[in-house]
Structure formats: structure tokens, C-alpha cells
Amino acid sequence: MVEVTLATLDASHTADVLVRVVARELAGAGIETPRVDAEILVALAAGVSRGDLQHAALLGRTVLAEAAQAERLRGLARSRAERLPLQHLTGTAPFRHVELDVGPGVFVPRPETEVVAQVAVDEALRVVAERGRVVVVDLCTGSGAIAVAIAQEVPEAEVHAVELDAAAHAWARRNVDRIAPRVTLVRGDARTALTALDGLCDVVVSNPPYVPTGAVPKDREVAEHDPAVALYGLGPDGLEVPRGVTRAASRLLVRGGLYVMEHAEVQDAGARQMVDDTGDFEPARTLPDLTGRPRMVVARRSTPPVVEDSSS
Numbered sequence: 001m002v003e004v005t006l007a008t009l010d011a012s013h014t015a016d017v018l019v020r021v022v023a024r025e026l027a028g029a030g031i032e033t034p035r036v037d038a039e040i041l042v043a044l045a046a047g048v049s050r051g052d053l054q055h056a057a058l059l060g061r062t063v064l065a066e067a068a069q070a071e072r073l074r075g076l077a078r079s080r081a082e083r084l085p086l087q088h089l090t091g092t093a094p095f096r097h098v099e100l101d102v103g104p105g106v107f108v109p110r111p112e113t114e115v116v117a118q119v120a121v122d123e124a125l126r127v128v129a130e131r132g133r134v135v136v137v138d139l140c141t142g143s144g145a146i147a148v149a150i151a152q153e154v155p156e157a158e159v160h161a162v163e164l165d166a167a168a169h170a171w172a173r174r175n176v177d178r179i180a181p182r183v184t185l186v187r188g189d190a191r192t193a194l195t196a197l198d199g200l201c202d203v204v205v206s207n208p209p210y211v212p213t214g215a216v217p218k219d220r221e222v223a224e225h226d227p228a229v230a231l232y233g234l235g236p237d238g239l240e241v242p243r244g245v246t247r248a249a250s251r252l253l254v255r256g257g258l259y260v261m262e263h264a265e266v267q268d269a270g271a272r273q274m275v276d277d278t279g280d281f282e283p284a285r286t287l288p289d290l291t292g293r294p295r296m297v298v299a300r301r302s303t304p305p306v307v308e309d310s311s312s
Contacts, residue, residue, distance in 0.1 A: 006077055011064035016057040018042045018064070022077045029081035037086055038077075044090055045073035095145045098152060101174045102143055105167030109145040112289040113207050116262045116296050117146045119287065120205040123258045124154040127202045133158065137197065137252055139190035139206040139245050140164075144172035144183070146205055151180035159183045160201075162193045191244035197252055204249040207262040212238035237270050239263075250280040253301040261297050268294035275299045 006025045023038035043053040046063040056063050064070050087093040093102045095109045102108050127134040138147035138161040147161035163169040169187045176183045249259040263271045268286040275284035284299040
């Protein structure tokens with residue numbers, strides 16, 4: 001029996017065969033999740049859901065209706081084997097409860113950032129329960145992922161998002177307009193934007209660039225396809241941009257407001273020091289991501305000490 005290869009697969013092959021052939025190709029290219037990626041690509045080429053594809057595979061059915069779909073599948077598989085991000089091929093990226101539009105020019109949101117968003121969502125819900133409303137700012141919003149998620153999950157929230165890069169801002173605009181049009185999206189420098197909100201915000205959250213200058217991300221998808229402006233935080237420790245974002249948070253937040261910022265797992269001590277050095281926050285703490293790695297710094301803007309009236 002002749003072995004089916006990527007070059008010889010066609011519309012007559014069953015869904016299971018297509019997935020196995022594509023998964024084999026991706027595994028050989030070093031893709032960490034070859035079976036999952038293969039299922040997504042076969043479903044995309046066939047124009048069916050991943051669930052329908054899995055059902056067809058179990059029943060030994062075909063899913064490609066014509067030769068053009070088989071050719072598209074070969075192209076998708078080759079592109080993924082060359083380490084083009086899966087999200088660039090599908091045009092979407094899941095983030096919490098939404099599907100974001102993504103592509104070249106914008107940082108693809110990662111699962112670890114969902115935990116950062118959760119901290120901001122929890123604080124926003126707490127403030128709403130206390131006061132009935134909450135003002136949230138997402139600095140360096142990129143695709144708009146965190147801002148859109150918060151607007152979706154906290155309907156009472158007044159959400160503002162800031163992005164400087166033109167390409168990323170365009171993707172954020174698409175996502176805001178499609179999913180959460182109540183979000184106020186601003187193109188500007190996160191360090192200086194939204195001065196009208198100084199001292200009025202309850203939550204400031206950010207996933208800023210934080211990769212140190214000279215460091216190269218291990219994943220080719222990140223190193224070759226995520227925009228450099230979204231990766232590199234400048235300075236030998238990668239925290240130069242985050243320092244500016246932190247100073248912005250200190251001016252934007254109300255007393256007692258919460259600041260949440262994502263960082264690399266090796267930057268926890270530096271990130272806490274960065275926040276503490278402002279002198280405007282209670283002692284910063286580090287929280288883990290889903291795998292237990294230290295991935296975010298959290299701190300409240302300090303409240304002025306109560307001065308007792310000595311004349312009484």
C-alpha cells in the first residue's frame with residue numbers, strides 16, 4: 001500500500017488520513033502540538049468546524065469536496081511547517097471568551113495573558129459591587145485582547161485602551177468595533193496618554209513589551225512574526241518601557257486603585273523593584289500564571305496616611 005504524503009493527499013482521502021498526514025508533516029518540522037494544529041488546518045481547508053472534522057474522522061468519512069481544497073490544505077500545512085503562526089493562518093486567536101482577529105503586525109495574545117486579565121476582571125467586579133461602576137485602562141493593548149475581555153465580562157465597566165503602533169492599533173480597532181464597541185480606543189503613547197483620566201481610574205492593566213535588548217525569543221513564531229515593537233522592552237533588563245507604563249499607572253489610578261502588569265518569569269524581582277521605586281504604591285507582589293511561573297506584578301496605589309488632629 002502506497003503511503004499517503006502531503007504531496008499526494010487529495011479530496012478522496014478520509015478526514016483521519018488527512019489529519020495524520022498533516023500532523024506527521026508538522027511533527028517533523030518541530031511543531032509542539034502537531035495533531036491539534038493539523039485538525040485546525042484540515043477543518044479550515046474543508047470549511048467545517050473542528051468538532052465536525054473529528055466526527056468525520058471517527059466515521060471514516062471524507063471532508064474535502066474538491067481538488068482546490070486539497071491544494072489549500074497543502075499550502076496551509078507547508079506554511080505552518082515553516083513556522084508561520086497558526087493564528088496568522090486562521091486569522092483568529094482565542095482569548096478567554098472571545099475570538100480576536102489577528103494577523104501580521106500585531107502580537108498574538110497568549111494563554112498566560114488570560115490570567116493577567118482575570119486579575120483585572122476580578123478587581124473590576126469588586127469595584128462594581130462596591131460602587132456600581134468602574135474605570136479600567138489597558139495600556140499597550142495590542143490586539144485589544146485585555147480591554148475587549150474586560151468589557152465583555154464586566155458590562156458596567158468604562159474601558160479605555162491605548163496602543164501606539166499603527167498596525168496593532170488597526171487590529172485593535174477591528175476587534176473593538178466587532179466585539180466591544182463601548183471600549184474607548186486611543187492611538188497614543190501609553191506613558192503619556194489619557195491625562196484627562198489622571199487620578200480617576202480604578203484598574204490599570206498592561207501587557208507591555210518586556211523582552212530585554214539582545215535577547216531572542218526561542219520560538220520562531222515569536223522571533224520571526226511577532227512585531228519587535230510588541231516584544232522588546234528596551235534596556236538591559238527589558239523593563240525600560242514597563243517603567244514608563246508603571247509611571248503612567250501611578251498617575252492614572254485613584255488612591256487604592258490596582259495595577260497589574262505582565263512580565264517574563266525571570267523579571268519578578270526587577271518588576272517589583274520597578275513598582276516600589278515609584279514610591280506611589282503599596283509593596284508590590286508577584287502572582288503566578290497557570291503553570292505556577294511568576295508572570296505578573298500587582299500593586300495598589302497607596303493611600304495617604306491618616307493625620308490625627310493634635311488640637312482635639
